[in-house]
Structure formats: C-alpha cells, structure tokens
Amino acid sequence: MKFITTLMLFTVVMVQAQTENRFYATMALQDAKELQQDIPNEIEILKEFRNEAAVYMTNHASHLLHDRVLVHGPGYIRKTSASDAISSISYIPTNTSSRLVAFNITEDVIVNETLPLINTQNIEDHILELEAYGNRYHANPEGSQSANDLKTKWEAMAASYGRTDVSVRLFNHTGTNMPSVIMTIEGAEIPEEFVVVGGHLDSTSNQGNNNAPGADDDASGIATITEATRALFEVGFVPKRTIEVMAYAAEEIGLVGSAEIAAQYDNNNVNVIAVGQFDMTLYNGSANDVGFITDFTSGEITAFMMSLIDHYNNGGAHPITYGVSQCNYGCSDHASWTSRGYLSAFPFEANFGQHNGQIHSPNDTFSLTGTAEHSAKFAKLCAEFLIEASKSEGSLGVSTIEANNIQVQVNNGALSYDLSASASSFKTLSVYDIQGKLAMQTNITNTKGVVNIQKMQTGVYVVTFETTNGQSVSKKVVVQ
Ligand code: BES
Ligand code: ZN
Numbered sequence: 001m002k003f004i005t006t007l008m009l010f011t012v013v014m015v016q017a018q019t020e021n022r023f024y025a026t027m028a029l030q031d032a033k034e035l036q037q038d039i040p041n042e043i044e045i046l047k048e049f050r051n052e053a054a055v056y057m058t059n060h061a062s063h064l065l066h067d068r069v070l071v072h073g074p075g076y077i078r079k080t081s082a083s084d085a086i087s088s089i090s091y092i093p094t095n096t097s098s099r100l101v102a103f104n105i106t107e108d109v110i111v112n113e114t115l116p117l118i119n120t121q122n123i124e125d126h127i128l129e130l131e132a133y134g135n136r137y138h139a140n141p142e143g144s145q146s147a148n149d150l151k152t153k154w155e156a157m158a159a160s161y162g163r164t165d166v167s168v169r170l171f172n173h174t175g176t177n178m179p180s181v182i183m184t185i186e187g188a189e190i191p192e193e194f195v196v197v198g199g200h201l202d203s204t205s206n207q208g209n210n211n212a213p214g215a216d217d218d219a220s221g222i223a224t225i226t227e228a229t230r231a232l233f234e235v236g237f238v239p240k241r242t243i244e245v246m247a248y249a250a251e252e253i254g255l256v257g258s259a260e261i262a263a264q265y266d267n268n269n270v271n272v273i274a275v276g277q278f279d280m281t282l283y284n285g286s287a288n289d290v291g292f293i294t295d296f297t298s299g300e301i302t303a304f305m306m307s308l309i310d311h312y313n314n315g316g317a318h319p320i321t322y323g324v325s326q327c328n329y330g331c332s333d334h335a336s337w338t339s340r341g342y343l344s345a346f347p348f349e350a351n352f353g354q355h356n357g358q359i360h361s362p363n364d365t366f367s368l369t370g371t372a373e374h375s376a377k378f379a380k381l382c383a384e385f386l387i388e389a390s391k392s393e394g395s396l397g398v399s400t401i402e403a404n405n406i407q408v409q410v411n412n413g414a415l416s417y418d419l420s421a422s423a424s425s426f427k428t429l430s431v432y433d434i435q436g437k438l439a440m441q442t443n444i445t446n447t448k449g450v451v452n453i454q455k456m457q458t459g460v461y462v463v464t465f466e467t468t469n470g471q472s473v474s475k476k477v478v479v480q
Pocket of ligand 1: 075217218255279330332348352355
C-alpha cells in the first residue's frame with residue numbers, strides 16, 4: 001500500500017514536471033498503445049492510421065521509448081504540430097509523377113578503378129575527427145560547429161581535385177539550430193534527376209548529451225560517404241545525373257533534419273530517383289557484412305544494391321556479403337524520404353539486434369572496433385551505387401520518352417496497363433508498397449492487361465515493369 005501511494009505521488013510529480021515538455025510525434029501504433037498502457041497521462045494518441053499513430057507525448061515518454069531501442073527497437077519521429085503529425089501518418093506524397101529507374105550495371109571500368117582507391121585509413125581519420133568533438137548533439141554548440149567544419153572540409157576536398165562542378169551548402173532548419181550539410185555534384189547531362197546518399201552528423205548519449213562520441217552512430221556513415229565521394233573525385237568521375245551527399249542534422253531527436261529536407265524536395269517536386277542511407281557501418285556484428293533493412297525502404301533500390309554486390313563484390317579483391325533485416329520502425333533518415341514517396345535503401349552494419357550495443361553511450365568510440373575495415377566495404381558499395389545510379393541510361397536503357405509511353409491506371413480494384421506505345425518488350429509487373437515490400441507480381445504476356453488488386457490496402461504503390469533485357473520503369477499509383 002505504501003508502495004502504491006508513493007508510486008501515485010511520484011506519478012503526479014512526474015506528470016506536473018513533464019507537462020511543459022510535450023511534443024508531437026509519429027510512431028508505430030503498437031508502441032504508442034504500449035506506452036499508453038504504462039504511462040497513460042504522458043501520451044495522447046491523436047490519430048491512428050494503418051500501423052502508425054500520431055501522438056502528443058512527454059519527453060519522459062520519449063526517453064522510455066528510446067531506452068528500449070536496444071531491446072526491441074521502438075522509435076518515434078518528431079513533428080512540429082498536431083496537424084503535422086496527423087498529416088504525416090496519412091500523407092500521400094504530392095510528387096506522384098512517374099520516376100524513371102533504369103538500373104542496369106554497365107560501369108565496370110570506372111568502378112573497378114575506384115574500388116582499390118577506397119582508403120580505410122581515411123575513414124578512420126574522419127571518424128576520429130568527428131569523435132573528437134566530444135558530442136555533436138543537435139542543440140549543443142559542438143553539433144553546429146561540426147556542420148560548419150564539415151562544409152569547409154568537403155569544400156576543400158572538392159577543390160583539391162579541381163572540381164568546379166561541386167558546391168557545398170548548409171541547409172538551415174526550423175526544428176533545430178543545427179544545419180544539415182549538402183554537397184552537390186552537378187549532373188553533366190540530366191541535372192534535374194538526383195541521386196542522394198546520406199547519413200546523420202549529430203550524436204546523442206543516454207547518459208547526458210555532453211559525452212556522445214557517436215563514432216559508429218553515425219560518424220562512420222559520414223566517413224563512409226565522404227571517402228566514397230573522394231574516390232569518385234580521384235578517378236575523375238563526372239555524373240550524368242546530379243549527386244547529393246547529405247549530412248543530416250538532428251536525426252537522433254526524431255529524423256528532424258532529413259524530414260525537412262525531404263519535405264522541401266517533395267514540395268518542389270525534385271526528382272530524386274534513389275536514396276542510399278548510411279547510418280552505422282563500423283561494427284561487424286553478423287555473419288554477413290551488410291544487413292539490408294527491408295522495412296521503410298524500397299524493394300527496388302535494395303535489390304539494385306544487392307545486384308551491385310553480386311556483380312562487383314562476389315569474392316574477388318573486394319568481397320562483400322549481405323543478408324536482410326528489419327528495424328520495425330522508421331529507425332533512420334531513409335524513413336523521411338520514404339514517407340515523402342521517394343525510393344531508398346539502407347545497408348546496415350549487421351542484422352538488427354546484432355549491431356553495436358554501445359551506441360548512444362560514451363562508449364561509442366572508434367577504439368571499440370579499432371579498425372574501419374567494415375566501413376570500407378560500405379564505402380565501396382556507396383561508390384558503386386553513386387556511379388551506376390548517376391550515369392545516364394546508356395544505349396540499352398529505357399528512355400524517359402519510353403517511360404511516358406507506359407500507361408498505368410487504377411480503378412475500382414483493377415490495375416490496368418498499356419505498354420503498346422513502348423518499343424521495349426516487358427516480362428514482369430511488380431507492385432511495391434510505400435515501405436518497399438513486394439505486394440504483388442505477375443508475368444506480362446500482352447502489351448495490355450488488367451490485374452486484380454482488390455485485396456490491396458489503400459495507399460501509394462510503385463508499379464515496376466521489367467523488360468526482357470533487365471531494364472525497369474516505375475510508375476507511382478494511388479490505390480483508393
Ligand atoms: N543509428 C540509429 C538507428 C538504428 C539503431 C538502426 C539500431 C538499427 C539499429 C539512429 O541514429 C537512431 O538512434 N534512431 C532512433 C530513432 C529515431 C527516429 C530517433 C532509434 O533507433 O531510437
Ligand atoms: Zn542513434
């Protein structure tokens with residue numbers, strides 16, 4: 001009895017102390033319901049939509065949720081207002097224009113020249129440099145300082161290779177004072193199509209924010225994309241599409257930086273054709289090198305990265321092995337792009353659960369592993385991805401005009417397509433949901449056809465047509 005009274009008193013004090021510290025967020029519905037059971041006064045579910053919930057909760061509730069991450073992995077995404085939270089769980093991206101994806105693998109010469117140039121020591125140096133800030137918490141001066149310094153560093157790197165087609169900018173946010181950093185390599189032929197790779201620059205610690213070295217989470221990702229880009233500069237690679245390399249701010253408090261960037265790109269209809277997320281590449285925790293995260297990502301882009309590994313890293317001098325895994329929530333910045341209708345992949349350091357157990361603690365240091373060899377594999381994959389995704393389609397590719405020749409319509413539970421205006425011959429039709437999961441696949445025998453999709457839930461889907469020579473064209477559809 002005494003215990004219960006004390007507990008009630010404690011709860012009252014906690015609730016009073018936490019009322020000013022509430023904020024809006026989205027999270028997995030199941031997590032929201034569990035929190036509501038445990039601490040009903042600290043979380044309000046504003047709206048449920050499919051597996052997600054828009055909530056208003058205390059900081060304390062978010063810490064409880066965050067602390068469970070290493071056990072079974074719940075997370076949340078911070079939102080600026082109730083309407084922001086509600087609209088983002090039921091959000092249908094505005095940029096539903098068709099995206100051309102012609103992901104064939106043709107650049108053996110330049111890729112094979114690039115792979116041996118990936119320098120493990122450079123990756124180690126970048127990680128140690130970022131670790132030396134002590135913390136890169138978004139609200140601390142070190143967070144913003146690290147962003148300003150990274151801009152200078154990337155500028156110097158591009159300048160040292162004489163690259164006048166490269167610029168670096170800070171992206172200022174409303175949800176945090178820390179800016180993100182974006183390096184742009186202007187596409188030489190189709191600059192309006194973008195390929196993005198990114199990781200988060202900020203760090204956090206569950207023992208106070210001032211001791212958050214964040215070596216693996218996520219200095220390793222920033223180091224990985226930096227070294228991949230440097231190797232591209234060293235071989236003099238000039239992309240046909242525009243490449244953007246992004247260091248996101250304030251990921252650790254709910255994907256704040258990447259969410260604002262993806263929202264702006266969506267609102268401006270920026271045609272990002274593929275996104276690669278590099279968050280944690282240092283710790284070698286599983287039998288396979290890479291654990292591809294298959295939820296909140298695109299099946300197409302993930303499959304493309306897998307085929308890059310099959311092609312370039314199947315044994316030989318630069319071997320990489322891979323498997324698949326799931327976060328079960330939008331655990332990193334790829335989810336910001338996914339929720340805006342963009343296609344992303346997330347090659348992760350291990351299977352979820354076998355990853356570095358010291359993240360978000362003062363022990364997330366480089367010395368835990370003592371070598372950046374694991375990260376070097378991700379830098380190789382990143383370089384392959386940037387080269388092969390940013391080239392133009394090549395002579396065998398399906399051109400943009402071809403993409404426009406493909407008609408897809410959804411009406412009353414039926415998906416009808418008409419490929420008769422296209423010069424290519426097609427073999428399969430695949431439908432992916434917004435989380436990248438294959439929802440349906442069928443063989444194509446005629447240039448026109450109707451597929452029954454009555455069993456599919458409402459939402460946004462990507463319909464991919466694969467040609468007999470391995471090209472693909474994707475169109476987005478909304479099932480209502
Ligand atoms: N790097 C982690 C994500 C992660 C952790 C992926 C473990 C896979 C395994 C990221 O920086 C992070 O901490 N994310 C938050 C969620 C985010 C929405 C605040 C998390 O996992 O709690
Ligand atoms: Zn983290």
